[in-house]
Structures are given as structure tokens and as C-alpha cells.
Ligand code: GN1
């Protein structure tokens with residue numbers, strides 16, 4: 001740790017303490033305390049992110065083309081090291097250091113206003129990003145949210161593997177039965193404009209103020225890329241409007257919360273209403289299904305491949321995450337007529 005911190009010369013780091021921090025599934029994250037200063041250090045997962053230089057490129061581009069004074073919260077990018085790089089390499093391992101942002105992260109909302117302000121923040125971010133040249137953004141993770149390709153990948157992997165249980169078969173059949181959704185995704189893909197998107201708009205990627213009344217920062221900026229508004233709004237629906245967390249196994253309790261969906265759309269729409277094309281507006285109704293399906297496909301594929309991508313706390317966890325997402329997707333599909341009513345009343349006024 002001292003060797004890593006020595007690459008940052010703005011603080012001497014003569015004495016410091018560190019401890020594991022946060023709940024991300026990909027990178028290793030630590031809190032560093034040195035005197036009265038606090039930082040967050042991340043060890044970069046370069047199996048998942050094979051093109052670290054693309055991330056730094058995008059982050060620098062967004063910093064230079066977007067005017068942060070117009071953003072109502074912070075966008076904490078890695079601090080530069082003594083060689084003016086955002087990424088520090090030590091013994092073949094890659095690290096980034098960030099200023100610590102005071103506040104609270106939450107895994108689940110405890111009242112509807114938190115859903116509204118989370119969506120309002122992501123909507124403001126989408127609006128703010130409209131001046132960033134999407135053609136200059138690079139693909140940090142190629143084909144990251146390509147639902148059609150993730151579907152094809154699951155088909156391929158499932159063909160090679162022997163399923164062990166009836167539960168696995170049921171989940172696989174459910175996902176392989178999502179052809180209509182895949183086709184709807186493809187139709188959208190041919191008409192939606194590319195935007196600057198965050199691509200991982202979970203509630204825990206926002207730092208709220210201590211009293212949870214406002215958003216202080218938007219974090220986890222490694223997946224800043226060009227994408228569709230549908231991706232960012234969809235991942236919000238997936239993670240915030242579900243009655244239970246992505247890790248829950250309370251199967252009978254997992255459902256889409258319509259009142260939360262309404263707050264999310266109200267908050268997001270506030271940011272994107274002057275930006276969204278007719279097709280983008282329509283895509284917001286499908287968004288939750290697209291992102292829930294893609295995560296389910298990814299969790300299940302990872303389960304079949306032996307948990308090579310996502311961190312797991314126990315061997316069947318990716319199977320359980322895939323089941324959780326299946327139940328949410330079913331609920332989203334059953335409730336579509338009610339969601340459509342809400343969507344109409346918010347976006348068509
Ligand atoms: C990963 O690292 P974390 O937890 O913020 C993943 C997202 C998934 C999410 C599921 C680069 O995000 O795509 O939505 O887990 N990030 C990457 O919880 O794959």
C-alpha cells in the first residue's frame with residue numbers, strides 16, 4: 001500500500017490506515033485515512049476492464065467537454081499521480097486514488113423521495129452530457145449492454161454445459177424465451193441516438209448527503225461510454241423499483257413497485273424531457289425490461305461458466321441473482337399496462 005501511495009506526491013502519506021470499503025462487484029476498494037484526509041483507493045479489475053486507457057480517455061474527455069459548474073453534484077474522477085496518469089501501476093497491478101466524498105451510499109431506498117432524487121440526478125447527468133462528442137468516446141467494455149449479443153452468448157454457453165438441476169432448466173428456458181424482448185431491443189437499437197451514458201446507474205453509485213435529501217456525487221465512472229438513455233433509465237428501474245435487492249432470495253417478495261417506477265420516471269424525465277426524441281421517450285417504457293433481462297442473462301451465463309466474472313459470496317449466488325432478475329422481469333412484463341399508463345401521463349403532457 002505504501003508503494004502505491006508513494007506514487008501520489010500531493011500528500012506525503014507518512015502515516016495512513018486502510019480498510020476494505022464499499023460493495024462493488026468488480027473492483028477491490030479501500031478507504032485510506034491519512035491524518036485528517038480521506039481517500040478511496042481502488043484496485044482495478046483488468047480482467048473485466050481490458051482497456052484501462054480507454055477509461056482514462058473517456059474520463060478526461062468528459063471532464064474537458066462537460067462544464068462541471070452546471071452539474072448539481074460532483075463527478076469524482078481519479079486523482080492524477082506524479083506522472084500525470086489517472087491509473088497507477090505497481091508490480092503489474094493497477095490502482096486509482098480518489099478524494100473521499102462525505103455522505104452516505106444506500107443499497108435500497110427507504111422512501112419514495114430517494115427514488116425521485118436518484119433519478120433526477122441521473123436525468124440531470126444525461127442532459128448535462130449532451131455536449132460531449134459521443135463519437136470521441138471509446139468502448140471501455142465492447143458490446144457491454146448489447147442485449148442481443150448477451151442472449152446469443154447464453155445460448156452458446158448453455159449448449160456446451162450440462163445443466164444440473166430443474167431450477168437451472170426453468171431459469172434457462174425463461175431467458176431463452178425472451179425473443180420478443182430481444183427483437184424489441186433490436187428495433188430500438190436501429191433508431192435511438194447515442195448519448196453519453198453512465199451504464200451502471202445503480203442506487204449505490206450515488207453518494208447522498210447524510211440526511212439523504214440530496215445527491216452529492218455520481219461515482220463508478222469506469223463505464224462512461226456512449227449508449228442509450230434506455231440503458232441508464234433501465235438500470236435505475238431494475239435496481240431501484242424492485243421490492244428486493246438483486247441478492248435477495250425471498251422469491252415470493254420480488255416484484256416491481258409501481259409507485260417507485262413513477263417517481264423514477266418523474267425524476268429522470270425532468271432532466272431528459274427537452275432532449276429525448278420520440279423514440280427515446282418510447283424506449284423508457286421498455287428500458288427496465290431490457291436491463292433486467294441483460295443482467296439476468298449475464299448472471300446466468302457466469303453461473304454456467306463457474307463464476308468467472310462476478311464476485312460471489314457462495315457458489316450458487318449467480319444462479320440466485322439470475323432467478324431474482326427473472327422474477328423481476330416477469331413482474332415488469334405483467335405490469336406493463338399499468339406502467340404504460342404512468343409513462344403516458346408523465347411523458348405525454
Ligand atoms: C457490476 O461493480 P459494480 O457492482 O458497480 C457490473 C454491472 C452490473 C452490476 C450488477 C463492469 O457493477 O454491469 O450491473 O455489477 N459492472 C461491470 O450488480 O460489469
Ligand code: MG
Pocket residue numbers: 023024025204205220
Ligand atoms: Mg459500483
